[in-house]
Amino acid sequence: MKKMRFLSLAMAAAMSLSLLAGCGGGTAKQPESSSPAGSASAAFKLGGTGPLTGGAAIYGNAAKNGAQIAVDEINAAGGAIQFELKYEDDTHDAEKAVNAYNALKDWGMQISLGSVTSKPCEATSSETFADRIFALTPSASSTAVLEGKDNMYQMCFVDPNQGSASAQYIFDKKLGTKIGIIYKNDDVYSMGITDTFKSKAAELGLEVVSEGAFADGNDTDFSVQLNEAKSAGADLIFLPMYYTPASLILSQAKAMNYAPKFFGVDGMDGILTLEGFDTSLAEGVMLLTPFNADSTDEKTQNFVKTYQDKFGEIPNQFAADAYDCVYAYAAALEKAGCTPDMSAQDICEKLVETFPTYDGHEGVTLDGLTGEGMTWDQTGAVSKAPKGMVIENGGYVGMD
Template sequence: MKKMLAVILMAAMMVSTFSGCSGNGSGETEESENSTTASVESSEEASEETSGETVTYGVLAPLTGDASVYGISTSNGIKMGAEDINENGGVLGKTLELEVMDEKADIAEATNAYNALRSQEVSAIIGDVTSKPAMAVAEIAAEEYADGDGIPVITPTGTTPDITPNGENIFRACYTDPFQGKAMATFAAENLGATKVAVMYNTSDDYSTGIANAFVETAEEKGIEIVANEGYGADDNDFKTQLTKIQALNPDAIMVPDYYNNVALIATQAREIGYDGVMLGADGWDGVLNVLDDANKSVVNNCYFCNHFFINDTDEKVANFVKEYKETYGEDPTAFSALGYDAVCILDEATEKAGSTDPEAVVAAMQELEYDGVTGHITFDENGDPIKDVAILKLEDGAVTLETKLAAE
């Protein structure tokens, strides 16, 4: 396997006002193309205290290829979280190092990378980022754990529901696809008062299909009539046939659970045929304003989507995270960044609670953990899925605002 695009994080870091995993921290990054290790060290004082002892977490992320935008954003959040951990004494007083591997959003690459990390005896693995590689890694990791030779694994962003049921050592920091569908159906019924809703989804995409199915089920339970359930293919770029049929049915809203590139096309064409009503979505909508010209941002007016956090949240932890991320990486964090940050901090807090890196002790601690993170107050259910509030965001006049938060189920 080709070596990853690596990041060596500077050892000497200035103390800032960032309120992170266990306290304050900031740091600059320095990239190296020839290393697979992202080694994160704290200040000289912390380094002396640990006497060279380290704890190593493996990280799996697509840093090159079609999904690299997600992998880089997630790994940036993980690295910043690791910086903060080390600024505050490390993991059990030891320096935290990250061994990061680029798996290119490929299942075979991900499993090979996982095996390589296991041969290096990492204490835990954060990954994978996209759902199919995350599923493949979870299956192997759970089997090893059941055989008495496994480690904790947490995916920051793998949303397919089948990942965590593989084993008790598998966790996730993000919502599942069905959770998002249920949340948006609840919002449509209880907050918007919708009684008739149409659905458009990508039939070739598990993410889009999973959310759509959960939305339809919950919407019907709440008395919403699904007036249309229209599918389209992965390569489609003309959606006017479906939209024209939907508009004739006069729905209160159209649910479009897809990623922002398709969302931008669908919203634009919906407005072109004269539909000016509500449109709904899930976390794949995050970033849709970035792919629309200023003159066209109005096509997503009166649109709502759920997300893992709100970048302009006044919560101190969120505000400080956003500020520090901008200073470190020169851009706004995404939900992927926030979830990556929370994932490494969850592992840190569970390890501190366990008082050991022993896998069984850490897994037990995670199952009982209560963590206040950038993406909310988190506990885990019996499957290792997070229980936390969901943010419903509104798009209007080229801006994103927080409409409401729905309480965790």
């Protein structure tokens, strides 16, 4: 089975990259588009949209930065596959994401990283399907992103898998007997995970004793939801959300002397880097995530060091998933025999044929930062194992 083993590429490129790396604690400003040395026509044009400004910018910039590191490594290694990367800002808005996508199409995008967050990616995935541009999103996890689109793939877990896997993990590890849930009811990411969590919990016999919802505009005061969970005797609260509201929930629970266990999903990865957040409040928080920046394996350590040198912070799961996306593309393009002079449509049809693994057909297999032996089925969903993490002494510690 052909695997894209990128550690050797990273090591070969390390000396070149060290000359490019910044120093100190500031965040380096990166260009919107990065080309390999020489003619841009010798490179595949890779584009993506994400929230580079606004309240969700931490996710979009992480994905962009992770993808940039992979592009730099691959280009510096000097192989047949080279990339030119360009990201456009969608501010976590579906309409703006389509405008950003159209700008990338005008630029000549041949392959896409889709959009970083789910609602914008639902919109842009319809565009890539209609235009026959292959897309592999690092982190848009809604099932609607994939449905009915043979050329749309995900590096992250789909929402149903996260919900059911979280319930199974809580059950298997005996982490709680009475479960409270706090979720965002105007967000497809949070709702999708919540629905499958509840379904799996019922199947397993986990008792869900409270459900508290919130939406944009009432996402700063969680006293009602926390008091309901406390009154119902919840000893574990499931938080299927991103880490900004989660940080407020942890703070407010502490203020009311309520100390249940807290269990989150991949959107909470990065809470320790949230500006102004007291990280001691996250001690003991558990989550499922495919990436652990504190892992001691060489691939992760090299990535984290490069990321810190270039951008002045610890990478989160969004950065790692985007990094893996670029390497998956490199493997797929090589396996499919694609060249940069091909049209986006021709590349798309080659990748649709090459990428998935099914019925004896060997597709792309990737040993990446977020999983070993990752493969994709014909729906575009990735197969990889989540990792249970708990926050201890200001860092992630594996639970398995």
